Amino acid sequence: AQKVTQAQTEISVVEKEDVTLDCVYETRDTTYYLFWYKQPPSGELVFLIRRNSFDEQNEISGRYSWNFQKSTSSFNFTITASQVVDSAVYFCALNLILSSNTGKLIFGQGTTLQVKP
């Protein structure tokens, strides 16, 4: 079965601290895509980063970086020098390529990040 697990329900940090959000996924597929989305209080999910299953190169984009390890089925997300505006719920998601040639996102339960000034 396909599943995404975010074990951290809530994280609280002080501004300028680095914070890592954990994500573990399960799938039998060899081709898939992983995403991180942010949901501020306004409700809309905002795309942050994506990674496909054939590329394990880890990257940094501004204050965001991610660590994709296929061997452990993990796709962790790090915010460097956190800011109050980073406070939101963060979702890890797995995009399955279905036999009907469509895709759908499987989301984790989300991690609520609170950044205190």
Added chain:
Amino acid sequence: DAGVTQSPTHLIKTRGQQVTLRCSPKSGHDTVSWYQQALGQGPQFIFQYYEEEERQRGNFPDRFSGHQFPNYSSELNVNALLLGDSALYLCASSTGQGRFNEKLFFGSGTQLSVL
């Protein structure tokens, strides 16, 4: 360039009623997906529309139905509302049916409360 717009933003209904939620995708997008997000949970896929047809469906009963119009906008209909249908309903648009790594653009959602 307008993003994904959803209406209404809030809705209160009673059990047994029917509701229609609306979504206009981002300009240039042809695929609309609907998600249900219960309080404290991650979004759950309901179904996806492309070329005015339902292309894929999640684990939701037939009380949930939808439609896509020629201008790519979409409606989500829920019949015989149950208390458990209370949730934030999110619309997401994309291109290419989400087959690969297209990122989804989400609306702010419709908060449905069933009393």
